[in-house]
Amino acid sequence: MGRVFVSVDMEGLTGAVSPSQVLPGRADYERFRDVMIRETNAVIRGAFEGGADGVLVNDSHDGMLNLKIEGLDERAELISGYHKPLSMMQGVDRGFICAFFVGYHSMASGEGVLSHTMTGIVSKAYLNGVPASEGVINAMVGGHFGVPVGLVAGDQYAVSEVHTVCPDAKGVVVKRAIDRYSALSQSLSRVEEELRGAAEAAVKSSASLKVYTPPKPITLTVEFTQSSLAARALYAPIARRVDGRTIEIVGDDALDVYMRFRAALGLASTARDPDYG
Amino acid sequence: MSHMGGKVYISADMEGVTGVVSIDDVLAGHLNYERFRHLMTQDVNAAIEGVLEAGASEVLVNDSHGGMTNILLEELHPSATLISGVNKPLYMMEGVDKSFECAMFIGYHSMVGGRGVLSHTFSGASRVLLNGRPTSEGEVNAMIAGAMGVPVTMVSGDQYAVSELKEVLGDLEGAVVKYAIDRSSARCIHPSLTKQIIKEAARRGYMKARSVKPYTARSPITLEFEFLQPSMAARAAYLPFVDQLDPRTVRVSAPDPISAWRLFWSALLLGRSVEGESY
Numbered sequence: 001m002g003r004v005f006v007s008v009d010m011e012g013l014t015g016a017v018s019p020s021q022v023l024p025g026r027a028d029y030e031r032f033r034d035v036m037i038r039e040t041n042a043v044i045r046g047a048f049e050g051g052a053d054g055v056l057v058n059d060s061h062d063g064m065l066n067l068k069i070e071g072l073d074e075r076a077e078l079i080s081g082y083h084k085p086l087s088m089m090q091g092v093d094r095g096f097i098c099a100f101f102v103g104y105h106s107m108a109s110g111e112g113v114l115s116h117t118m119t120g121i122v123s124k125a126y127l128n129g130v131p132a133s134e135g136v137i138n139a140m141v142g143g144h145f146g147v148p149v150g151l152v153a154g155d156q157y158a159v160s161e162v163h164t165v166c167p168d169a170k171g172v173v174v175k176r177a178i179d180r181y182s183a184l185s186q187s188l189s190r191v192e193e194e195l196r197g198a199a200e201a202a203v204k205s206s207a208s209l210k211v212y213t214p215p216k217p218i219t220l221t222v223e224f225t226q227s228s229l230a231a232r233a234l235y236a237p238i239a240r241r242v243d244g245r246t247i248e249i250v251g252d253d254a255l256d257v258y259m260r261f262r263a264a265l266g267l268a269s270t271a272r273d274p275d276y277g
Numbered sequence: 278m279s280h281m282g283g284k285v286y287i288s289a290d291m292e293g294v295t296g297v298v299s300i301d302d303v304l305a306g307h308l309n310y311e312r313f314r315h316l317m318t319q320d321v322n323a324a325i326e327g328v329l330e331a332g333a334s335e336v337l338v339n340d341s342h343g344g345m346t347n348i349l350l351e352e353l354h355p356s357a358t359l360i361s362g363v364n365k366p367l368y369m370m371e372g373v374d375k376s377f378e379c380a381m382f383i384g385y386h387s388m389v390g391g392r393g394v395l396s397h398t399f400s401g402a403s404r405v406l407l408n409g410r411p412t413s414e415g416e417v418n419a420m421i422a423g424a425m426g427v428p429v430t431m432v433s434g435d436q437y438a439v440s441e442l443k444e445v446l447g448d449l450e451g452a453v454v455k456y457a458i459d460r461s462s463a464r465c466i467h468p469s470l471t472k473q474i475i476k477e478a479a480r481r482g483y484m485k486a487r488s489v490k491p492y493t494a495r496s497p498i499t500l501e502f503e504f505l506q507p508s509m510a511a512r513a514a515y516l517p518f519v520d521q522l523d524p525r526t527v528r529v530s531a532p533d534p535i536s537a538w539r540l541f542w543s544a545l546l547l548g549r550s551v552e553g554e555s556y
Contacts, residue, residue: 083508083551085515228364235366236516236543237536256517263515266550267543271364 002097003054004047004203005147006076007088007138008040010061011105011114012154014174014191017183022114024063035188036061036103037071039174042192043100043151044073046199052097060088061103087262088134089141097206098150099142100199104158106177107133112157113177121229121268121277123245126221128214135162137220137258139212144254148209150202153195155183165212168205170198218257220249224268225277232271233264282334283378285483286427287357288369288418289321291342292386292395293434295454295471298463303395305344316468317342318352320383320433320454323472325354327479333378341369342384368542369414370421379486380422381431381479385438387457388413393437394457399542401549403525404503408495415442416492417500417538423492424534430489431482433475435463448489452478498537501528502545509548519544 010022013035020026044055055076059067064082072078084090092099106112109124110133117125117134125132127140135158139149152162153172163171172194175185186194202209224230227244234240238260239247247264251257291303294317301307325336336357340348346361353359365371373380387393388411389403398405398414405412407420415438419429431450432442439451454471455463466474504510507524514521518540520528527548529540 083511085511231366232364232546235539235546237518237539238516259515260517263543263547266512266515266547270546270550 001051001053001203002206003056003095004052004150005092005096005099005142006040006043006055006057007060007099007101008036008057008067009088009101009103009105009134010036010066012103012158012174013039014188015185016103017113017181019114022061024065033066033068034071036066037068038188038192039102039153039195040067041071041073042195043102043199044076046196047100047203048075049196050200050203052203056091056096058088058091085259085262086141089138092142092145092147094145094147096145096147098202098209099147100151100202101135101138101149101162102151102153102195104133104135104152104154104162106155106157106161107131110157110161111177111180112155113175113180113183115157115180118265119269121225121272122222122265123225124223126219128219129221130164133158133161136165137261139166140214140218140254141258143212144258146211148206148211150206150209151195151198153198165214166210168209170202172198214254216252217250218252218254220257220261222247222249222261222264228271228273229268233268236263236267239264281332283332283483283486284335284337284376285328285333286373286377286380286422287321287324287336287338287383288341288380289317289338289348289383290369290385290414291317291347292384293438293454294320294384295468296465297384298394298455298461298465300395303342305347314347314349315352317347317384318349319468319472320475321348322352322354323475324381324383324431324433324479325357327476328381328483329356330476331480331483333483337372337377339369339372367421367538370418373422373425373427375426377425377427379430379483379489380419380427381482382415382418382429382442383433383475385415385432385434385442387435387437387441391437391441392457392460394435394455394460394463396437396460399545401504401509401545402502403505406501408499409501413438413441416445419446419492420494420498420534421538423494426491428486428489428491430486431478433478446492448485450478450482450485494534496532497530498532498534499528499530500537500541501526502541504548506551509551512551513544513548516544516547
């Protein structure tokens with residue numbers, strides 16, 4: 001059969017609606033670490049029930065130290081920690097039959113719960129001219145290695161955004177966003193059962209899943225919150241300026257485009273002012 | 278060989294300013310910082326007076342230290358204009374172009390690893406090599422000026438800052454304002470005297486502007502640097518033009534100085550964006 005890659009974020013978990021639930025050290029963070037591990041374990045269980053040989057879980061939220069290994073399904077392996085070149089997709093390679101996105105959220109400027117794209121300095125990102133979420137960008141990275149997205153879980157926006165490029169991924173809407181900071185959530189036990197079932201079905205149908213490969217040349221457009229951030233990103237000759245605060249990365253190789261995107265965000269962050277952004 | 282009416286470019290750093298020996302002298306908000314803003318402005322003014330006396334008509338000063346808002350405009354010589362603030366693509370050399378007769382470096386310091394006061398070469402790196410040789414901020418900045426056809430003719434700082442730059446530039450007026458004992462101590466010359474020393478060196482520096490050749494580095498220009506931590510080098514290597522040589526060392530290469538500077542500076546900044554380096 002093959003292995004399943006699982007990227008787990010936090011803003012798209014059931015019940016999560018507030019920064020205090022997803023930022024380490026904040027009031028409700030520990031509760032949501034437990035929710036995170038339960039949703040993760042649910043898809044691991046489903047993946048094995050569907051016939052997977054193994055599961056690699058990549059902690060993909062914030063400092064990437066959220067998933068507690070002692071609570072993880074013992075059949076899975078865990079990547080944790082920061083400074084990973086492929087970030088939320090670290091560990092993915094040609095050996096996986098499909099990728100699952102759990103706890104995912106919608107794109108920056110969107111109406112979904114805790115919406116953003118990679119970092120707060122991005123006001124909007126576009127892939128080939130179409131607004132793109134982290135899920136879409138990560139689907140492109142998985143696609144580079146021939147790995148299709150088999151499952152996406154989050155609020156209704158997070159799921160529908162990924163469906164625009166991966167229409168056959170199993171979607172699990174764990175909550176319905178009312179605002180960026182409020183949602184109607186399903187119970188955790190019900191979500192666990194849905195995730196398990198969707199994971200099982202995804203693995204069973206993985207051979208027919210379509211791999212996402214954006215048409216070439218790939219254009220990744222990044223609109224920053226401030227012009228100085230765009231200017232700083234362009235210190236490196238890796239992109240061109242579209243307007244004051246927007247840059248454009250163009251290339252034929254998805255991984256190359258993605259790494260330049262990562263570099264541009266890292267560089268731009270060095271120009272951020274704590275008071276004026 | 279006087280040439281009346283020319284423009285002079287001044288890049289002003291702080292570690293090599295008269296009297297400076299400690300981090301607390303040069304970091305905004307720290308104990309002695311406010312005192313040394315005055316002395317930094319005074320060192321710059323001394324150079325301005327020197328070049329005006331020698332016949333220059335216009336001076337552009339680029340505040341080149343830290344947040345780059347150190348120089349006190351209200352105390353700056355009225356004949357000068359001032360570039361202040363951050364996010365300048367050419368950084369310590371922002372504003373330099375071929376219209377300048379010469380460039381001068383005030384308050385400069387020696388290279389990383391050296392014995393000079395507060396020695397470093399752009400923070401974040403424990404070693405920086407230009408075309409295979411250890412280099413200083415002064416040399417890299419002289420290369421940028423050289424790309425515009427502008428020679429660097431004068432530097433002020435401690436004895437190492439001056440001798441390091443003389444070694445690579447050759448014909449250079451040096452104003453030694455203090456003698457480093459250690460990286461954090463120096464025997465300092467009184468400001469009333471350094472004022473004269475800087476002014477005189479700047480005057481001579483302007484006089485010889487047309488006889489000094491702009492500094493050029495052999496093409497292709499290679500900048501190799503060792504980061505303090507491996508994760509910084511790994512992050513810098515996200516950039517497609519960065520070669521990672523070992524866990525901490527990266528290299529960039531370009532045919533011309535300005536391109537080489539851009540690659541170097543963006544790689545260094547990206548490496549420095551790594552957080553959580555307490556270990």
